[in-house]
Amino acid sequence: MKLSTRTRYGVRAILELAGNQDKGPMQIKTIAHRQDISVKYLEQLMTILKSAGFIRSVRGAKGGYILAKPANQIKLSDVFNALEGPVTTVECLENESSCKRAADCVTRQVWAEVQRAIESVLQSMTLQDLVDRTKDKKALSYQI
Amino acid sequence: MKLSTRTRYGVRAILELAGNQDKGPMQIKTIAHRQDISVKYLEQLMTILKSAGFIRSVRGAKGGYILAKPANQIKLSDVFNALEGPVTTVECLENESSCKRAADCVTRQVWAEVQRAIESVLQSMTLQDLVDRTKDKKALSYQI
DNA sequence: ATAATATACTACTAATATAGTAGGAATACT
DNA sequence: AGTATTCCTACTATATTAGTAGTATATTAT
Numbered sequence: 001m002k003l004s005t006r007t008r009y010g011v012r013a014i015l016e017l018a019g020n021q022d023k024g025p026m027q028i029k030t031i032a033h034r035q036d037i038s039v040k041y042l043e044q045l046m047t048i049l050k051s052a053g054f055i056r057s058v059r060g061a062k063g064g065y066i067l068a069k070p071a072n073q074i075k076l077s078d079v080f081n082a083l084e085g086p087v088t089t090v091e092c093l094e095n096e097s098s099c100k101r102a103a104d105c106v107t108r109q110v111w112a113e114v115q116r117a118i119e120s121v122l123q124s125m126t127l128q129d130l131v132d133r134t135k136d137k138k139a140l141s142y143q144i
Numbered sequence: 145m146k147l148s149t150r151t152r153y154g155v156r157a158i159l160e161l162a163g164n165q166d167k168g169p170m171q172i173k174t175i176a177h178r179q180d181i182s183v184k185y186l187e188q189l190m191t192i193l194k195s196a197g198f199i200r201s202v203r204g205a206k207g208g209y210i211l212a213k214p215a216n217q218i219k220l221s222d223v224f225n226a227l228e229g230p231v232t233t234v235e236c237l238e239n240e241s242s243c244k245r246a247a248d249c250v251t252r253q254v255w256a257e258v259q260r261a262i263e264s265v266l267q268s269m270t271l272q273d274l275v276d277r278t279k280d281k282k283a284l285s286y287q288i
Numbered sequence: 289a290t291a292a293t294a295t296a297c298t299a300c301t302a303a304t305a306t307a308g309t310a311g312g313a314a315t316a317c318t
Numbered sequence: 319a320g321t322a323t324t325c326c327t328a329c330t331a332t333a334t335t336a337g338t339a340g341t342a343t344a345t346t347a348t
Contacts, residue, residue: 001145001262003233003255005307011251027323041308047325060316061322076254089147106277107155110220110269111147117261118145121254130250137248149336171294185337191296204345205293 003084009037010045010083011076017055018071018127019134025057025064045083052082071131077122087122089115147228153181154189154227155220161199162215162271163278169201169208189227196226215275221266231266233259 016031028046032039046065049055056068067074080087089111092099102108160175172190176183190209193199200212211218224231233255236243246252 001147001228001231001233002235003145004305008234008251008255011254015251025323029323038308040310043324044308057324058316059314059322059324062317063315063323065324084145087145089145090152091146104281106274106281107152107159109277110155110265110274111152113265114262117265118258121257121261125254130254133250133253137250148334169294173294182337184339187295188337201295202345203293203295203343206346207294207344209295 006045006048007080007084009035009042010049011079013037013042013045014049014054014067014074014079015127015130015134017065017067018074019131021067021071025062025066027064030064048082049079052078054079054082067127070128072126072128074127075123076125076127076130077119079127080122087115087118150189150192151224151228153179153186154193155223157181157186157189158193158198158211158218158223159271159274159278161209161211162218163275165211165215169206169210171208174208192226193223196222198223198226211271214272216270216272218271219267220269220271220274221263223271224266231259231262 012035013031016034017026020026028039028042031037032042035042046055046057050057050065054068054074055065057063057065077087086094088094090108092102092105092108093112093115096102099105099108156179157175160178161170164170172183172186175181176186179186190199190201194201194209198212198218199209201207201209221231230238232238234252236246236249236252237256237259240246243249243252
């Protein structure tokens with residue numbers, strides 16, 4: 001039940017943008033370097049995030065990417081959904097007709113509970129929350 | 145973030161055994177037929193469940209599989225773990241040294257919370273709980 | 289004993305998804 | 319014009335999953 005690198009990299013990339021909101025567009029090159037991700041691969045992830053409406057691009061020199069809306073309006077569950085696909089542990093939860101036993105299937109109920117638990121965590125966090133956590137951490141480390 | 149059929153089939157198979165505890169060994173053939181799973185594939189899943197210690201086998205004619213311990217002593221989280229592998233959303237949660245940034249990584253914290261949420265659901269259920277749910281459901285359907 | 293029935297074991301295969309890589313086109317700034 | 323950047327499409331390598339195939343071994347029933 002591992003996350004794909006697509007999701008892990010994508011979340012880290014959009015968090016870079018979220019932590020950089022006021023400083024103009026940020027280039028793929030920069031993000032890729034800071035996060036140790038292949039430039040070409042990240043390029044594709046940014047396309048996903050863009051077409052999902054979380055970020056927008058500025059082409060040409062001095063271009064790059066910026067958040068399309070404030071970081072506190074982007075829930076992690078939405079980003080996750082765009083990158084990893086719907087948090088669906090099993091097909092029959094999206095589409096009941098995919099299994100004739102769905103209606104009275106006990107394991108289906110279990111996977112539904114698992115799914116709700118995951119979604120509940122992800123829905124409770126916005127990008128801004130995570131940026132704030134990072135800042136708290138930095139502030140703390142200065143004291144040491 | 146889909147579950148593998150390995151896990152889905154495996155859980156359904158062991159639930160068949162759990163619902164059949166007092167009726168002697170149950171054959172792969174029977175389970176495969178009732179659950180619509182390939183006999184040969186299920187054979188492999190039973191091997192996994194057996195070497196994890198949840199079930200034991202009886203060879204030869206009239207043989208089959210039975211639970212190795214009472215259904216209320218088998219937690220779903222353990223079965224899940226044997227089939228799907230550890231509920232680890234990301235490598236660095238199992239092995240901190242796999243990423244040099246692990247110590248102050250915010251996304252790692254997020255995935256840890258997701259993981260805890262999943263585990264908490266699975267640990268709260270035993271096979272017996274699920275068997276009971278099935279029975280409740282059947283009892284209910286008789287009333288209709 | 290022998291035949292029938294079941295698991296045990298090992299190896300192979302097909303299909304799919306993931307994680308990239310590669311190359312050039314389009315756009316915008318200087 | 320030249321440079322820097324995103325945009326688009328296609329390819330490739332690797333791993334995993336899901337399943338198939340065949341034979342060996344153990345146990346029961348006749």
